[in-house]
Amino acid sequence: MGHPEKAAEFIANDERMHWHDKALWFVREKRDLASHRLDEWEELREVAKQIKTHTINKLDFYLEEFEKNAKKKGLHVHWAKDAKEHNEIVLKLLLSRGAKKLVKSKSMLTEECHLNPYLENNGIEVVDTDLGERIVQLRDEAPSHIVLPAIHLKKEEVGKTFEKFLKTEKDNCDPTYLTRAARTHLREKFLNADASLTGVNFGIAETGGVVVCTNEGNADLGASLPKLHIASMGIEKIIPRLTDLSVFTRLLARSATGQPITSYTSHFHAPVEGGEMHIIIVDNGRSDIIQNDDFKQSLHCIRCGACINTCPVYRRSGGHSYGYTIPGPIGSTLGASKDLRTNKTLPFACTLCASCSNVCPIKIDLHNQLYKHRQSVVKAGLLGAKKYAVLKVATWVMKHPMLLDFGGSMARKIVPKLPRSILYSKANIWGKKRELPKFPKKSFKELYKEREENK
Amino acid sequence: MTSRESILNNIKKNIPSSTIELPDTNIPHTSYKDKNKQFAISLKSVGGDAVWLEDESIDEFVEKNYQNSEVIVSTCKEFTGETKNANIPNTPHPLKNVDLAVIKAEFAVAENGAVWIKNSDNRHRALYFLATKLLIIIDKNNIVDTMHEAYEQITFDKKGYGVFISGPSKTADIEQALVIGAHGPTSACVLFVRKVSY
Numbered sequence: 001m002g003h004p005e006k007a008a009e010f011i012a013n014d015e016r017m018h019w020h021d022k023a024l025w026f027v028r029e030k031r032d033l034a035s036h037r038l039d040e041w042e043e044l045r046e047v048a049k050q051i052k053t054h055t056i057n058k059l060d061f062y063l064e065e066f067e068k069n070a071k072k073k074g075l076h077v078h079w080a081k082d083a084k085e086h087n088e089i090v091l092k093l094l095l096s097r098g099a100k101k102l103v104k105s106k107s108m109l110t111e112e113c114h115l116n117p118y119l120e121n122n123g124i125e126v127v128d129t130d131l132g133e134r135i136v137q138l139r140d141e142a143p144s145h146i147v148l149p150a151i152h153l154k155k156e157e158v159g160k161t162f163e164k165f166l167k168t169e170k171d172n173c174d175p176t177y178l179t180r181a182a183r184t185h186l187r188e189k190f191l192n193a194d195a196s197l198t199g200v201n202f203g204i205a206e207t208g209g210v211v212v213c214t215n216e217g218n219a220d221l222g223a224s225l226p227k228l229h230i231a232s233m234g235i236e237k238i239i240p241r242l243t244d245l246s247v248f249t250r251l252l253a254r255s256a257t258g259q260p261i262t263s264y265t266s267h268f269h270a271p272v273e274g275g276e277m278h279i280i281i282v283d284n285g286r287s288d289i290i291q292n293d294d295f296k297q298s299l300h301c302i303r304c305g306a307c308i309n310t311c312p313v314y315r316r317s318g319g320h321s322y323g324y325t326i327p328g329p330i331g332s333t334l335g336a337s338k339d340l341r342t343n344k345t346l347p348f349a350c351t352l353c354a355s356c357s358n359v360c361p362i363k364i365d366l367h368n369q370l371y372k373h374r375q376s377v378v379k380a381g382l383l384g385a386k387k388y389a390v391l392k393v394a395t396w397v398m399k400h401p402m403l404l405d406f407g408g409s410m411a412r413k414i415v416p417k418l419p420r421s422i423l424y425s426k427a428n429i430w431g432k433k434r435e436l437p438k439f440p441k442k443s444f445k446e447l448y449k450e451r452e453e454n455k
Numbered sequence: 456m457t458s459r460e461s462i463l464n465n466i467k468k469n470i471p472s473s474t475i476e477l478p479d480t481n482i483p484h485t486s487y488k489d490k491n492k493q494f495a496i497s498l499k500s501v502g503g504d505a506v507w508l509e510d511e512s513i514d515e516f517v518e519k520n521y522q523n524s525e526v527i528v529s530t531c532k533e534f535t536g537e538t539k540n541a542n543i544p545n546t547p548h549p550l551k552n553v554d555l556a557v558i559k560a561e562f563a564v565a566e567n568g569a570v571w572i573k574n575s576d577n578r579h580r581a582l583y584f585l586a587t588k589l590l591i592i593i594d595k596n597n598i599v600d601t602m603h604e605a606y607e608q609i610t611f612d613k614k615g616y617g618v619f620i621s622g623p624s625k626t627a628d629i630e631q632a633l634v635i636g637a638h639g640p641t642s643a644c645v646l647f648v649r650k651v652s653y
Contacts (some may be wrong), residue, residue: 004636019464021547022545023630025629026631027631031616038485039485040482040483040484040485043483044482047478047479047480049480050475050477050478051473051477051480052602053474054474054475054476054477054478057471057474057475058469058470058474059470059471060463060466060470061463063463063464063466073611073615079459079462080458081456081458081461081462085458090587105582122592122595129638130628131626131629131637132626132628135628135629148627148628148631150628150629151628151631153630153631154630155629155632158629158630170645175629175630175634176632176633176634178629178634179626179629179634179636179637182547183636183638186638187551187638190638191548191551200634202516205488207611207612209615215637216625216626216637216638216639217584217624217638217639217640218637218638220580220581220583220584220585220618220639220640221581221584221638223587224547224548224579224580224581224584225493225548225581226634235462235466240477241477242606242610242611243480243481243606243607244480244608245585245602245606246480246602246603246605246606247480249609249619250566250601250602251641259498259501259567259621260567260568261564261567261568261569261619261621262498262621262627263501263583263603263620263621263624264618264619264620264621264624264625264639265618265621266617266618267609267616267618268615269611269616270614270615270616271542272547272579272580272581273578273579276543281462283458283462283465287462287465287466288465288468290465290468290469290470291465291468291469293469295605296612297471314572322570341502345532346497347529447462
């Protein structure tokens with residue numbers, strides 16, 4: 001099933017669709033307020049873009065710098081070319097140290113690698129500790145958003161889930177009560193964990209350390225209690241200098257949730273006393289995206305989710321409709337780069353309104369990328385037959401102005417007289433859930449001509 | 456070929472011969488007439504409190520404001536009311552019952568209510584996240600405008616861990632309702648004092 005089919009399931013519940021739309025727009029508005037408070041916002045975006053452009057163009061150099069400096073600090077560095085190798089490295093680290101219980105903090109990379117099922121099949125207990133991720137893990141769902149994993153759920157649904165798994169009071173869905181219940185439940189998991197795994201927001205080449213940004217404190221509790229800390233990092237997370245963080249920490253949380261900074265911005269350059277810290281550098285298709293000048297900017301992403309919150313399609317179709325690890329505009333371009341055939345509908349889950357590109361803190365040209373991916377879909381012959389035929393006919397008509405004028409004048413006469421049963425028949429895909437606009441008496445061309453003549 | 460080589464080789468295939476220069480990160484930026492006031496506003500917005508101590512001692516402040524805290528630990532020499540030494544246990548786990556941790560921070564950032572913590576004499580970093588309440592002590596002169604000034608002051612030459620903390624832990628993962636106190640501390644107060652020994 002592609003995006004349109006899965007989106008149709010989501011919008012079948014009209015009330016939920018509007019609720020979801022509003023929830024995301026609320027976050028977008030908080031982002032606007034936070035960014036408008038800084039006069040230098042646009043300059044920050046520009047500098048961030050320059051840093052990322054420079055870095056991706058010298059990524060081999062900075063990855064080696066990072067490795068060298070991390071090793072100097074006593075950290076272990078591993079390289080994984082794909083998801084399989086990443087998962088095997090994690091399992092080997094756990095098994096060789098007799099670790100059976102793993103606490104994880106948010107990492108979209110491990111979602112992408114399907115790490116959890118792999119470890120569970122090999123006898124490891126994996127607990128996602130971010131509240132939203134724990135909720136979706138208990139429900140056996142995927143996160144529907146990269147920053148707000150459970151944004152698709154209502155508190156009543158979370159209450160029911162906790163009733164079943166955490167034995168909370170029946171029908172109590174107060175967010176504070178549920179959060180406290182999760183706190184108690186997860187404290188035990190943290191204190192009994194043998195190892196922790198975190199994602200990485202930034203890897204600093206100059207110092208050889210990694211930075212993790214969270215609000216809940218789960219990554220920090222995980223990384224500071226057990227002796228073994230594994231950090232999984234995509235190759236594109238590298239930044240050259242420590243001071244680059246002055247730009248990125250100012251942009252990240254403001255763009256994500258409208259906070260001036262996350263509650264915790266932890267800089268890890270050493271393991272806990274008597275412990276060990278391992279960093280796994282993961283490619284999994286990223287270095288292939290570097291090969292393509294049209295799409296390599298998508299590797300500049302810092303995963304704030306601003307493009308997702310603002311996207312009119314995401315807000316009304318929900319994260320699960322994309323069927324890719326990362327939803328929304330950034331996920332649609334990354335997914336299409338990774339596997340065009342599987343993700344062929346994603347570049348079309350877009351109105352080309354460009355709001356994503358306008359809110360992106362790194363100024364990634366997201367809507368242009370989706371437009372280019374559409375062309376690849378057509379060239380690869382992956383466009384649906386009906387859509388392809390309609391577009392072919394439209395192209396032909398538009399190339400013949402006389403025909404277009406004639407067709408237009410006929411349509412203006414006939415369409416308003418047609419009964420709804422014909423007008424909104426199955427053949428009219430556009431008319432699903434949409435009303436045709438009122439037809440004008442005259443075309444723009446006719447009106448313009450009249451105006452010129454009357455001058 | 457190792458995975459390391461294959462990844463680096465694949466990247467090198469499309470590395471342009473030249474690229475743009477790394478920009479200066481210290482761009483012209485916001486500064487505040489009253490940094491203290493801005494810090495208090497920022498911290499309040501993320502659920503924390505800022506207090507400037509005048510004649511009172513830290514001990515007196517704790518006695519007055521944290522009456523129900525039984526287990527108190529401290530990394531700050533200016534405070535003498537600790538009931539337990541956090542550096543004695545060999546693992547951080549026994550710190551799970553800490554009600555109040557009095558910790559010192561190096562400096563505060565006005566734009567976002569964050570403080571930089573890098574206690575070189577604290578053995579277990581888990582303390583900052585296990586304690587139910589945090590009281591963060593800072594020299595009142597150590598406050599900067601933005602993260603630009605903040606990162607000028609940071610190095611990782613000696614101690615490998617450091618964290619910016621901005622308010623208590625929090626989440627809005629259930630229907631966007633803000634709940635203060637997720638996995639870490641449920642309250643965080645930043646106390647500015649005349650002098651702190653580092």
